[in-house]
Amino acid sequence: MSRRATAEYLVSLDVGTSKVAAMIGELVASPNGTGRVRVIGLGTAPMRGLKKGVVVNIEHTVDSIRRAVEAAELMANCRVRAAHVGITGSHIKSLNSVGVVPIRHREISERDVEAVIEAASALAIPADQQVLHVVPQEYVVDGQEGIHDPVGMSAVRLEAKVHMVTGTLSAAQNLYKCVERCGLTVEKLVLQHLASSDAVLSPDERDLGVCVIDIGGGTTDIAVFKGGSIRHTAVVPIAGDLVTSDIAVAFRTPAQHAEQIKIKYGCALPELVQNDALIEVPSVGETPPRRLSRQMLAEVMRPRLEELFRYVRKELHRADVYDLIAGGVVITGGVAQTPGILELAEEVLEVAVRLGLPHDVEGIEEITRSPAYSTGVGLLLFAKQQKPVGTRSLSHASVGNWAGKVQGWLKGHF
Ligand SMILES: Nc1ncnc2c1ncn2[C@@H]1O[C@H](COP(=O)(O)OP(=O)(O)OP(=O)(O)O)[C@@H](O)[C@H]1O
Ligand SMILES: [Mg+2]
Incomplete structure (x- = not known):
């Protein structure tokens, strides 16, 4: 069976610490005319080449990406050449900035908007860091706040408030290298937090104020929205892998068994364990397997997850955004599937918490049932925003322009 050419497809690559997920989508007509994304190919592969979201082994990373992409291509019966790729890691930094320009012709043009965003992003950043995103939050026109589309308005002064995201050049370059070694072009590098948020x-919620917490294997990515715009992003170095290693140490069992036990029997709150059946745990070395209770397993898991939510709470206070999240918290990522995690998060964060599953896609049901696919779906939605047709949100249109420039710059440095 011959494979189709792919120029019109949307392709996402979520290169995570635990797995790579490659998705191929196509735009289908929807009643409101903006188009919906139908996923026609999904491929996943376990990942061993990343630590805390950052490439540490090129060969392993390339191998996992290749396997995931091939599986997605096989399902979609097409070959892909470019993808939107997610990036995260402790090297990611974010800050809010403001820029101002005078309006010479008394009416705001698109060039004025570009100029004010450029002014807002003209900050000194360390030499090893590079700008990944400049996301407009809102514009202020002659003192009037909360404006999302100032083009065409009469004014003498335009101010832009933006959220800037930077990452280390080497982390981005290594990700580029791995994707390109698989014969793919990186269409855009997108912050994973922004992608997951788009999907869930x-x-x-964006309007009222909300915090998305994407708990993966290596990192927990936080994004806070209010008034329809991004307000804060952060990366917390505590996630599912640490829970697994706690179990491995506490029960003296190899990591792969600890991982299986966690997924099959794990619970975030000991008091929620109903069936306290005994679990057989293989030991290391020659020691015979032992039997442990689910209650004990939950008692090992709870402290690490509680530490994670305390860290998140501290970060929200540090960034002065805790009071913005009247709409509560949305938890997504693979760890969101842990029974009792929503209850534990509610207890520690003292706000309403819900599970975030990816929406706004159709085609493969498995995707909309798993929070581990939120980043991949978000990257597809991001790719959709970059298409010239259909409606675009203010922020993403601009992100596209800026991310595009940055990518061009980054590529020139290889
Ligand atoms: N059913 C489950 N119950 C509890 N934990 C789970 C379950 N399924 C997966 N996990 C955990 O979720 C984590 C992987 O999540 P995810 O696939 O979102 O990570 P990732 O995107 O590869 O990593 P990262 O985003 O940190 O780079 C692992 O720690 C895994 O143990
Ligand atoms: Mg992830």
Whole structure:
């Protein structure tokens, strides 16, 4: 069976610490005319080449990406050449900035908007860091706040508030290298937090104020929205892998068994364990397997997850955004599947917490049932925003322009 050419497809590559997920989507007509994304190919492969979201072994990373992409291509019966790729890691930094320009012709043009965003992003950043995103939060026109599309308005002064995201050049370059070694071009590098948020949030939540917590294997990515715009992003170095290693140490069992036990029997809150059946745990070395209770397993898991939510709470206070999240918290990522995690998060964060599953896609049901696919789906939605047709949100249109420039710059440095 011959494979189709792919120029019109949307392709996402979520290169995570635990797995790579490659998705191929196509745009289908929807009643409101903006188009919906139908996923026609999904491929996953376990990942061993990343630590805390950052490439540490090129060969392993390339191998996992290749396997995931091939599986997605096989399912979609097409060959892909470019993808939107997610990036995260402790090297990611974010800050809010403001820029101002005078309006010479008394009416704001698109060039004025570009100029004010450029002014807002003209900050000194360390030499090893590079700008990944400049996301407009809102514009202020002659003192009037909360404006999302100032083009065409009469004014003498335009101010832009933006959220800037930077990452180390080497981390981005290594990711580029791995993807390109698989014969793919990186269409855009997108912050994983922004992608996951796109996939799980409703416009109302973004408006009211919400915090998305994407708990993966290596990192926990946080994004706070309010008034329809991004306010804060952060990366927390505590996630599922640490829970697994706690179990491995506490029960003296190899990591792969600890991982299986966690997924099959794990619970974030000991008091929620109903069936306290005994679990057989293989030991290391010659020691015979032992039997341990689910209650004990939950008692090992709880402290690490509680530490994670305390860290998140501290970070929200540090960034002065805790009071913005009237819409509560949305938890997504693979660890969101742990029974009792929503209850534990509610207890520690003292806000309403819900599970975030990816929406706004169709085609493969498995995707919309798993929080581990939120980043991949978000990257597809991001790719959709970059298409010239259909409606675009203010922020993403601009992100595209800026991310595009940055990628061009980055590529020139290889
Ligand atoms: N059913 C489950 N119950 C509890 N934990 C789970 C379950 N399924 C997966 N996990 C955990 O989720 C984590 C992987 O999540 P995810 O696939 O979102 O990570 P990733 O995107 O590869 O990593 P990262 O985003 O940190 O780079 C692992 O720690 C895994 O043990
Ligand atoms: Mg992830």
